Amino acid sequence: MNLNIARELKDQCLSDEAIASLSDKVLLVSSVQLAKILGKKNDNSLRASRSNKTGFKSYKDKQGNVYYNLIKVLNELGIKL
Numbered sequence: 001m002n003l004n005i006a007r008e009l010k011d012q013c014l015s016d017e018a019i020a021s022l023s024d025k026v027l028l029v030s031s032v033q034l035a036k037i038l039g040k041k042n043d044n045s046l047r048a049s050r051s052n053k054t055g056f057k058s059y060k061d062k063q064g065n066v067y068y069n070l071i072k073v074l075n076e077l078g079i080k081l
Helices: 002-012 016-023 031-037 044-051 070-076
Strands: 028-030 058-060 066-069
Touching: 028 031, 031 044, 031 066, 031 070, 066 070
Parallel strands: none
Antiparallel strands: 028 066, 058 066
């Protein structure tokens, strides 16, 4: 029985190739980190944009910490890496 569970779990895991392709698409940075990258003094403008439902798409974890996908933000700004 445990062998079947192990096989089922292995079937659900991502391959190394899939993980590598994800890293090309997702790079999460905190709101404070993004503000620094964009050359802002603090993240107040990012907070204001979030509360107005404008600006860059953000993600929250279970603790309420806010993150942005840096790659998508840079693409929105027209900056290609």
